[in-house]
Amino acid sequence: MSQLDDDLLAALRAARPDPGYQPSATSPEARAMLARVLRSREDRAVRPRLAGLRWRPRPLLLAGLSAVAGAAVAAVLVTFVTAPGPGSSPSPVAKVRAGVLDAFERASGDIVYATRTVKELGSPTESQQIWTYPAWPASGQRARVRVFGHQNGVPVEDTESIYVAGPWSNRLTLPTTGGPRVAEIIDVEYATRTWWRALSTSVLLAPGLSPAVIREQIASGGFTVAGTVRLQGRPAVELTWSRRFGPRIVMTTRLWVDARTYLPLQSVTTQWIGHPNLQVNGQRMPRDRRLVLGTDTTQYHILPATPANLALLTPPIPAGFTRTAHSPHFPAIHPR
């Protein structure tokens, strides 16, 4: 078409706004948009009330990741779908809930091995290897947890806790009230090259989004089915839930479960802040910018409870480490 080549259209082409504007599909904001769009199809099915809302970032504020993680996962956050109505097919949430709880029941006698990485703004990266056995103990059942913590890749502390599970052990943080509890503790301190073994009134539970906490959350129905993705080479169902802390605090958890077995594969819990008047180090943040203050990423593996795997629940005492009579972390009932 000859008009395309004429001077007027050429001049108009040169007058387009922002000729240097080069948005990238690989930018973080683009990838975040892609994730939201991919989730939107499922969201629309289960969240009709939200279908017309726009995606503009909301003002948010943050609390410390470790401080609120336990409280957040213990609460029912946002429930979009409850029980299906008469004659209707099960909702995605109901279907996934039933599948996950059934899978957890079938794997309840296995070992859950989790690798957890916690990154908090201004703090060194912490990682943990966590073994939990039985994976989902019944109340009254003897449970074992081992947590091997590293900081910037250097071993810090290796602890085993053996206790009798109860309703309280489904939470990350234990209240100091609620009756006496006791755990057998083996604690290896790498900084002091010491180890300690005793009965303690302090019970160490699996930290972060532990198997027990996941089960509590799923059982509550307080999650949204965000869609199906491929993760670790297999189809995975993505579940999400969020919780606000006051008007500006948000913690969002994304959990992926195997689409075939419904067992957990990975979780990412993010805390972030965004506010129209947010300032960081004296600099005003752009209005639509979110500041991620902490990310907790955990990957889960289900291990059969073989003798070899069960042996992994006991921390090895490195050569040259000496036994001490007192622990800086655990109040002893009496040494054993």
Next chain:
Amino acid sequence: MDPEARFRAVFDRAYAPLCRYARHRGLSGADAEDLVAQTLEIAWRRLDDMPEAEPLPWLYAIARNVWRNQVRQDRRRSAILARYRPSPPAAAGGDPARLEPGVLRAALASLSDADQEVLRLVAWDGLTPAEVAVVLGCNPVAARSRLHRARGRLAAVLGLDAGVQRRAPA
């Protein structure tokens, strides 16, 4: 190719053009993001309708509808836009290449919405008349005709003689 992989490929290809489409319609920040995201969300839901070979004009058509709905729903913004629609600039005369970009944009903004859109699609979004036809939902002949008339009205606003602007064939 499974649907998600197909959509991801389309996203990678269409994200930047759609962002520019929003920018060319005067949107920025969260408004531009809304337009792009809503367009892609609709495309994801209607993936089965998306043309395999060339999805971009089809996406532009969605974006255009989303944008028009946004403007229509936001009566206050529409009123402000109407109030500040610039008057046609004074006749420039002479060579269009010497026109200031601001004068050209002001002249464009003084045209009807339909004329603006067809000129923007060609000059700013880089579409061919056949692709414009997909966006506007008409046949290519009608798209060429609309472009020709819009271009003539733009030339008139600028005081240019459309007859002397055409390049001599090589």
